Amino acid sequence: MTSSVSAAASALIALAAALTFIRRPPNSAMSWSAVACVVPSVLLSILLFRLSPAPATWPWALRASFIGSAAGAFGSLLWLGRSFGVVPAARWVVSAGPYRIIRHPAYLGEMGMMTSCAVAACVTTTQAGQLLLCLGALAGTFTGVVWRIRVEERTLATLPTWRAYTTSTKYRLIPGLW
Numbered sequence: 768m769t770s771s772v773s774a775a776a777s778a779l780i781a782l783a784a785a786l787t788f789i790r791r792p793p794n795s796a797m798s799w800s801a802v803a804c805v806v807p808s809v810l811l812s813i814l815l816f817r818l819s820p821a822p823a824t825w826p827w828a829l830r831a832s833f834i835g836s837a838a839g840a841f842g843s844l845l846w847l848g849r850s851f852g853v854v855p856a857a858r859w860v861v862s863a864g865p866y867r868i869i870r871h872p873a874y875l876g877e878m879g880m881m882t883s884c885a886v887a888a889c890v891t892t893t894q895a896g897q898l899l900l901c902l903g904a905l906a907g908t909f910t911g912v913v914w915r916i917r918v919e920e921r922t923l924a925t926l927p928t929w930r931a932y933t934t935s936t937k938y939r940l941i942p943g944l945w
Contacts, residue, residue: 801855804918808911811904812881818901819884820891829890833883839865840876847873855919860928862936870920870932870939874912878940881908916940 822830844851846864865872885905889898916939923929939945 801918801922804915805854808908808915811908811911814904815881815884815908818897818904819888824891825887829883829887833880836876836879836883840873840880843873843876855915855922857922857925860923860926860932862932867936869942870936871916874916875940878909878912881905
């Protein structure tokens with residue numbers, strides 16, 4: 768995989784986000800806590816992208832993991848359609864496609880991409896400081912995503928369809944675990 772493939776995967780996700788974002792209704796009740804929960808995971812994700820080496824140097828399994836995770840995130844964003852938003856808001860519940868299996872498949876794809884970047888950075892460095900930075904950024908990204916999920920679910924709980932959805936789709940990210 769070349770850097771252009773990695774860039775293309777990231778660009779596709781950005782395109783899916785942009786297309787769904789511009790087609791959705793505006794959110795007039797945006798809270799500061801909803802905005803604040805987005806910042807850590809986004810900034811740490813950017814840091815992980817920057818710390819990882821050129822994808823052409825990654826082991827094939829990491830490349831496949833990154834591409835599969837990017838495809839999962841892209842597909843999940845497309846399923847969200849006009850319900851997508853960067854900041855959590857109570858638009859409507861999407862319960863079809865990958866959202867039948869877990870509640871947050873786009874976040875799972877994002878976490879898979881970030882894990883691939885962090886592991887690639889870890890296996891190619893001999894510097895303890897960079898290794899700790901990568902692992903810390905990955906842990907921070909995961910913590911940030913969990914925070915985003917919790918804020919998003921508190922917001923969605925105001926919708927009448929949310930309770931039925933959580934009854935039929937019990938797990939947030941990993942079936943059988945959480």
